[in-house]
Amino acid sequence: GENVEQHPSTLSVQEGDSAVIKCTYSDSASNYFPWYKQELGKGPQLIIDIRSNVGEKKDQRIAVTLNKTAKHFSLHITETQPEDSAVYFCAANAGGTSYGKLTFGQGTILTVHP
Amino acid sequence: DGGITQSPKYLFRKEGQNVTLSCEQNLNHDAMYWYRQDPGQGLRLIYYSQIVNDFQKGDIAEGYSVSREKKESFPLTVTSAQKNPTAFYLCASTLMGAGSVEAFFGQGTRLTVV
16 A cells, blocks of 8 residues: 655754655555645644646745655745644555545654744 | 534543544535544544445554444444554545545544543
8 A cells, every 4th residue: 555754753943944844655656645734633734735747836835846756745835934833744645546545644743933 | 614523522431432433524525534643643544435325444444433324424433442542533524536635624533541
């Protein structure tokens, strides 16, 4: 089955700096790669996603890049703010399925210091 | 407002008891999922259902059971056979189809064995 590895497990930055979180996946059939943000005691919320026919996608301060050949994708957050502090998860859909059966990375705890 | 409602938010179980976690969605989504989250780990899939009266095991189904009698509802029962049930449980739903795989999550139920 699909295996998703996420690094780093913790990331601490100063407000205004950039943050980068990286994930690798094993199943070459995966074609959908979402990123979720989870605040303490709450469910994850989708912040950005990318499909395998696209190499990069941007939404204001957040961007995701995908390298299908190397099977890795990354989340980039620019101009970080304290409210960006949360746990971030990457995921990949299983075997290229068209529905949301996702395999998640282990999560990155991002702390943005004012 | 459309969304996914999980209840209760906190649940305490005595050893040897079965407990049922509720998940209801009014998004008219076809597929529903149950994930388990442990500290420092990503979400792991317990069960999922693509259609009423049908469901499939995920990666860690042992000790759990589900039903899908209505499109809106996907309750999860944690049985006494689950040896380590203390965890944060998340329910999610998606539409079916290649263009609509965003998974929407509930706010979770924290289960503690006492």
